[in-house]
Structures are given as C-alpha cells and as structure tokens.
Amino acid sequence: MEVANKHVTLKTHIEGAPKESDFELKTSPLALSLDPGSGEMIVKNLYVSIDPHQLNQMKSCSLLQKTSTGFDGIALGEEIEAYGVAKVVASDNVDFEKGDVVMGVVTWAEYSKIRRNGMIRKIDPLGFPLSYHLGILGYSGLTAYAGFFEICKPKRGEKVFVSTAAGSVGNLVGQYAKLHGCYVVGCAGSKRKVQLLKEKLGFDEAFNYKEETDLNSTLKRYFPDGIDIYFDNVGAEMQEAAVANMNTFGRVAVSGVISEYADPGKRAAPNMLQVIFKRIKIHGFLAADHVGLFQDFISTTSHHLRNGELCPLEDISDSLDSIPFAFTGLFRGDNIGKKIVKIA
C-alpha cells in the first residue's frame, strides 16, 4: 500500500527572519511496507511541534559547519525534523507495533519514516490530551523543569526573571517558580500576553518589553532587591540588563536566544566585571542532558496539572499547510504558549 505523503520542505536557506515563501509543500509517494530486518517504522503524525531553535538548522551555515549551530543543517527539499506525537502504522521494530502512540523526532509531514535508532518512545497519555506530550509534559516542559530546578537551583523566596515568558518554556518556568515560592516577573511582547501572565498564570509582575526604552531601569523597577535567577530565552540586550541587575551568586540559565537566531549580528555582551564580582554563573543547557529527571518531571507535573496548580498554555493550529505560517509566527510573536500544529 502506498500513500501520497504531504510534507513541508525548505525552498531556500534562511538568513534573518523566516518568511513563508522560504518553505514549500510537497507530496511524495510513501510505501507503507517496510523491508524486513530494517528496524524501521512508519508513523502517522497527529501533532507536530513548532520550535524557534529549528531556524538554526535552516541556515546555510548549518550545512557547512555543524559547530556553528550544533545541529545538522537541513538540505533544500529534505524533510524537516521536529518533535511530534504520532501513531505507528507499520513497524519492523520489535519494540513497537501498529497502533502504538509514540512521541519523539518525526518530520513536518503527514507520515514519517523512523529509522532503527530514531529518537522515539511510546507514551502513556495519563488521561491528558495528546498535545500535552509536546508541551507541558514533553520536551518544553522538561526544558523548563530541568533548567529551573537543576541549572538554577532555586531557593524559596528568590527573585526570578523569565524572558519570552508567554512562550512554550518561559510560561512553565514562571509557573514552577511560583509553586516553589519565588517572586516571579516575566516579560513578553504584547499587552495580551502580559495580562495573561499576571491574571491567569500567577506571575507577580509582567511587562511588555516593546514598551520599554531602557531595559536596565525597567528591571531595576521590577527588582528593587535584584535578580537571583534569570531564565534566558531571548539573549542580547535583555541578558545584559539582567546581569546588570543581578545579585551576588546570581544564575543565568541560557535556554534559548530567540532574538539572536534571526539576527546573527545580535549578541549578548554582559558586563564581565559584574560577572566576576557578583560571581554570576551563565550556563547554557539542553533538556536532553537531563532525561534522568524525566520520571520525576512527569510525576510532579501531572500531579500539579490534576490539582489545577499548573495551567497548560497551548496554541494549536490545524493542518500541515499551516506550518510555514505557524513557524514564521514564532518570530512575529504570534504564539501564546506552546505552538503546535495538528496534522490528523
């Protein structure tokens, strides 16, 4: 049996902010049968994740030099890898069978072929919507959980600043920090997001960075007693202002630098003299290094979810065709919470 598999590909390598015209929808025939012994699987994608860091794989420099982005670059016309929740439709892998619901690295496509050693695992929905396994119970959630608890090592009462606080990771960091007894301020790019952070997610304060002219004094205003933890999703001048307002032994967890992805000329240049005398730690991390925390993360987070103490923030679009618009929207600030596209 063969299907016509619609998928998103890259028409041109991207420099700067992505445009919808950088992408192309293609349809290729895909046989739903597998070579015995191949260890492969074919999955039908239900939801795929739309993440800002994917832009780094779409740059031409990524093809030339893996070390410039840390990820394999995507060749033009190739399928684009992404996290997804999917259903197995054919399997030559002994660990999976037809009908299994899985999550892991798929592609922006209706169907994805998963290699023998593909990063994929079965999921137990735990009674939650499947989309949660891409956000609050997935990689975004683990990034927030590991980054906040393992990298930042927060203490009750500490003062926490989160950038891109209405984004997939930031909103969860703020919520975990509140549950942990911290004072939390978030920044975001619209009035609506700021309201949501304060009214729905329980942030102590929030501000729209687009309305601020001097981030240094903005942070001084929100943190008269200084910042202990900065969870950085944005990089550049916001990181500089956070370091300038940081207390001694402050910690910066660098989870993402979205403002630098689309503008390679943008760089954070924190004052190193302050880094020294305030003994600040600036620490880049990936959730992948903290999979040992996964069970702990899932049980803590699902417990809070059931008690209504954590609010899942999802922004779901419909159909594969909407992926280019959804992806470019991340850089326009369209999304509130985890951006997901429902495929089937």
Add this chain to the structure above:
Amino acid sequence: MEVANKHVTLKTHIEGAPKESDFELKTSPLALSLDPGSGEMIVKNLYVSIDPHQLNQMKSCSLLQKTSTGFDGIALGEEIEAYGVAKVVASDNVDFEKGDVVMGVVTWAEYSKIRRNGMIRKIDPLGFPLSYHLGILGYSGLTAYAGFFEICKPKRGEKVFVSTAAGSVGNLVGQYAKLHGCYVVGCAGSKRKVQLLKEKLGFDEAFNYKEETDLNSTLKRYFPDGIDIYFDNVGAEMQEAAVANMNTFGRVAVSGVISEYADPGKRAAPNMLQVIFKRIKIHGFLAADHVGLFQDFISTTSHHLRNGELCPLEDISDSLDSIPFAFTGLFRGDNIGKKIVKIA
C-alpha cells in the same frame, strides 16, 4: 612617637588606561601610638601587591555606584588599599603584637593603620621569602588554585587555555594544570613571555596574541580537538574566540578581564547559541569565597615548591616611589608574573 608616612594617592579619577600622572606621592605625619580600646594596629609595610583590578576602584563611577565595579571607590587624596606583607609596629588588637609578621589589606604606604576588623592575619613564612605570601602563597595563588580546581573541575587529559598566562594568576593556573596532567596552552603579549611559558614553566604551547590577526583560527590551530577549560584573565575578543573553540560541557572561569578594565567600551560577546548547544558554563568568581580551601592550597603549593615542581614568578620593584610606574606597567604588559613593590 610620630613618623612621616609617605603614601601614594590618586590625583585624578582614571578613565581608560592609567598614567603615572594620575597619582601623587604625599607625606603625612602618623602617630605610632594608638588609643587604648580602639583595637587598631599600625604596621610597617614590607611588600605591597600591584593588581590590575585596583583600577576599577580608581574610576569616578566607582564612587557613585558601588555596583558598577563591586568595590568601594577611592576618593582623591585618600590612601589606596592593597594587599601587603607587613610587620606590626604598634597594636591595640589583642590578637597581634609588635613584631608579628602579617599579610592582608594594607595601603600603598610606608605605614598603614589597620582597623579593628581589618582583613589581616599572621603568617608563617614556612621558610619561603616573604614576597611569596603576596603571590604564589597568597591571594594570587589562591585565585589560581580555587579557580582552576573548584570552578573548572579539571580532569586529567583535558585541554586548558589560559590568557594573560605570564601574569600573576595565569602562570600558576598553567603550572597547576600541567601538574594535574592537562594539555596547556597560554597566551601572552611578548616573545620573551611566550618563551618563558614554554621553556621555564612547562606549558605545552604558548603564543603572542599581538602577532595573531584572527584569534579564532589561532585557537583552532593550538586546540585541534577543542578547549575544555578556559581560564579567563582578559575578557573581550579572547573570550569570544575561546567559546567558539570550546568542546561540549566546556567551562570558562572568569577571573579577570584586564582588557576591559581600561576600556569600558570593550565587552566579551560570546556566541550564546554555542553556549547553549555546547552547554558551556561561564562562571565569575573571587578567591575570597574559597578561603575554606586555604590550608589545602598552602600545603599543596608549598609541597610542590619544595619539590621544585612549581616555579614562583615574581617581578619586584624597589621603593614606594615606583608604585605609579609599576601599576601603569600592568596595562603596558611590563610585568612578568606577580608584580610586587618592596617598600622596606
């Protein structure tokens, strides 16, 4: 009894690189008697330390805003604090008596008055020259020891890069790293220093940064397998190049940023995307937080010194009058190793 106490003061606040004319030698009468109950001491300085970070206290912004440098600013005409080795000549402090040899915070002066809670302690010379207690057995040594072992957590065989490697701290970091079984490359600012690092201190490689036009490729040449540890004494573009050449889980210990002290426009802007995907830790520190290591540091270091496995690198000038020239020389790269002025 009263003495004419010669001391160095600041004639003008310094912006940019320091000039000898920024300083002034003054003589004031000092009574060698103390008010009973004051808890004070008067010490006669034998050696004083000349350190680049002192420049940060000499800027006018330091007076306005302690948080901009982390240190109290120095008012014009005031005595200038510095580490020193001294002999007690009068004491109202029960813990010290006349004739004790001490080390700690004194001033650039012939005699210093030490307050009740002054940072000062008696020293056991351990059979070494007294000047060692400002360098290899003093604060510089502890900075190298704590920074390398506690902050960088080195493993045998790791690749270590040290900037300002012929400076007071850098030369010791390189020597500790060699004793620990690491591959060590240092950079310095002259042919003579480079030779000394390789021939006398046992660095695997060393280079003169002034002869290099592209630090990124320079480091690629010396570290074909990447850098695991960067001990940063200089900041700015060298830090950026080190981060660009760093391996995953690399550590940057930021001990000093001499190139940024004299030029506030200079800033390190390491690529944060690389900081994330290589999970790099950039960590500012002060030796003062690691005094718990002091006994361990002293016993390890004096043991290596006695076995001829560590080479003390001192650069000693004579007389108080030479302090302005010695201090400004730090920023011209005059000194090789720990810069000390012998007062008496």
